[in-house]
Amino acid sequence: MNIKLHVWRQKNGADAGKIVDYDAPDISPDMSFLEMLDVVNERLITKGEDPIAFDHDCREGICGMCGMMINGTPHGPRKATTACQLHMRSFKDGDEIWIEPWRASAFPVVKDLVVNRGAFDRIIAAGGFVSVPAGSPPDGNAIPVPKMNADLAMDAAACIGCGACVAACPNGSAMLFTSAKVAHLARLPQGQPERDTRALRMVNQMDAEGFGGCTNVGECEAACPKEITLENIALMNRDYIKATAVYRKERAGGD
Amino acid sequence: MTAIAAPRFLQSTVGKKVVMAVTGIILFGFTIVHMLGNLQIYLGPAKFNAYAHFLKSVPSLLWGTRAILFISVLLHVVTAVQLTALAGAARPRAYSFRRWRSASYASRTMMLSGPLLALFVVYHLLHFTTGQAHPHFIKQDAYWNFVTGFKVVWTAVAYVVCMLALGLHLIHGAYSASQSLGLRTARTAPVFKLVAYAITIVLVAANISMPIAVQAGVIKLHVPTEVPPVVVGVR
Numbered sequence: 475m476n477i478k479l480h481v482w483r484q485k486n487g488a489d490a491g492k493i494v495d496y497d498a499p500d501i502s503p504d505m506s507f508l509e510m511l512d513v514v515n516e517r518l519i520t521k522g523e524d525p526i527a528f529d530h531d532c533r534e535g536i537c538g539m540c541g542m543m544i545n546g547t548p549h550g551p552r553k554a555t556t557a558c559q560l561h562m563r564s565f566k567d568g569d570e571i572w573i574e575p576w577r578a579s580a581f582p583v584v585k586d587l588v589v590n591r592g593a594f595d596r597i598i599a600a601g602g603f604v605s606v607p608a609g610s611p612p613d614g615n616a617i618p619v620p621k622m623n624a625d626l627a628m629d630a631a632a633c634i635g636c637g638a639c640v641a642a643c644p645n646g647s648a649m650l651f652t653s654a655k656v657a658h659l660a661r662l663p664q665g666q667p668e669r670d671t672r673a674l675r676m677v678n679q680m681d682a683e684g685f686g687g688c689t690n691v692g693e694c695e696a697a698c699p700k701e702i703t704l705e706n707i708a709l710m711n712r713d714y715i716k717a718t719a720v721y722r723k724e725r726a727g728g729d
Numbered sequence: 730m731t732a733i734a735a736p737r738f739l740q741s742t743v744g745k746k747v748v749m750a751v752t753g754i755i756l757f758g759f760t761i762v763h764m765l766g767n768l769q770i771y772l773g774p775a776k777f778n779a780y781a782h783f784l785k786s787v788p789s790l791l792w793g794t795r796a797i798l799f800i801s802v803l804l805h806v807v808t809a810v811q812l813t814a815l816a817g818a819a820r821p822r823a824y825s826f827r828r829w830r831s832a833s834y835a836s837r838t839m840m841l842s843g844p845l846l847a848l849f850v851v852y853h854l855l856h857f858t859t860g861q862a863h864p865h866f867i868k869q870d871a872y873w874n875f876v877t878g879f880k881v882v883w884t885a886v887a888y889v890v891c892m893l894a895l896g897l898h899l900i901h902g903a904y905s906a907s908q909s910l911g912l913r914t915a916r917t918a919p920v921f922k923l924v925a926y927a928i929t930i931v932l933v934a935a936n937i938s939m940p941i942a943v944q945a946g947v948i949k950l951h952v953p954t955e956v957p958p959v960v961v962g963v964r
Contacts, residue, residue, distance in 0.1 A: 480825070480826070482730050482825075485735050493825055513801075517962035518792040519963070535882035543824060543826075545826060545828060546824060546827040546828035547828050547830055554864075572825060572826035572871065574824055574825060574826070577822055577823070578819055578820055579818060579819055579820065579821055580819065597931070607879055615857060635918055642830070644790055644816065644820075644837065645812075645815070645819060645820070646772045646819030646820040647742070647816075647819070649742075662783070671733050673735050674733055677741055677742070678734075678741070679741055680742070681740075681741055681742050684818060685742075685819050686742070686812070686815045686818075686820070687742035687746055687812045687815055687816065688742070688746060688908075688909075689816075689836065689839065689905070689909045690836065690901070690904075690905040690909070691832040691833075691836040691837065692832060692833075692836070693829065693830060693831060693832045694730060694830050695831070696830035696831035696832075697830060699735035702915075704908065705913065705914060705915055705918070707908065708907075708908050708912070708913040708914065709911065709912050710743070710911075711746070711747075711909060711910065711911035712911025712912075713910070713911075714736075714741070714743045714800060714911075715743070715747060715910070715911055718738045721736050721737070724733075
């Protein structure tokens, strides 16, 4: 199949960047989207041109590295599918495909389609953890976890931090990501001691990174390759409101 | 871990959404009461004017209500502007190509329907409350003002259009409030959705029926006790 590409090219963060058109002839419908880009890049290299930079790692849909706007939607047209798991059979011969990086001030473009998602790491570092005594593993089932809570925590933990929610959101909000991390730990007994401070710290960090607010549009949920639900955002709002209400200054002797 | 600083609720994106939700619910509640009161137009001039008189009979209640509504509108507008500015700063460059997957038209046009409603409220107050925008305003005769006001075709059309915008604004806003306040769960979501949608549809239908009923001649002009000179030329 023959494809026409409109790809965002940007040398570095300081470069203004622009859309460049490429013809991609003789593409197999069995190629993954990233393999198609690999082929285009090999041809560019042969011609002595700079290949298109894009993030990728596992190419199995579980690492969260890949991600780009494909025809105006994160990871392309297929539901619950990362860009690496998208295949060219999802397109037709003669199709035009627009490829852009995630657009958010908190995700500065490094080069072409590669953005710096360090903001997500800082949100996790702010509170997306539990403090536990390290050492020998605890006995299995020593801490009872209701089955439903385990399932819901697992659903939230499926978030791979790819940034599609931010890219999809008309407000550039990171609430689906942050709430998935808040909800994952809030559903489990191990997450309870730090539940209030976690909500406060992670929302603080999210705001400090310059992400927008949530307007309940639902684009993030629709774009998420791991099907994280909006219900998590409601849980985070609930936790944040409660944590604000019960907040007290720490007493002397606290750390 | 270092000690955590006191939460600055109103500075946070979550807190700002709570402000939007709480003030939005107050204003939503007002539109419901307003609609129920206005439906008395169908009961005739005596009932309607008695209701209008009753509303103004206790000044402290009247001005107390007006103060709450004014503060709600102010907070709702200021917070909306702040959130829009944050959203704009969060995505300084728009996508060259964008396709919406699930976002409803209503949800994407809140910052169009909202400002339109703000302008409508100003016009509505000048029209029926203070009378500057009304061609045949008579103080103390709300029924007369209502009918002669809606006899003007462009006014009736403008009201219908603004009520449709109100419907769009509420169909997204009323349900969204449950999410912003953290009340939405898998179990409560359908309930909130049903309540928000049902009330919005009834509200808009009832409000739209009134200018249409005047235009259709279902709601007729009564003979005022004292025929004012402005009645000349009014059908």
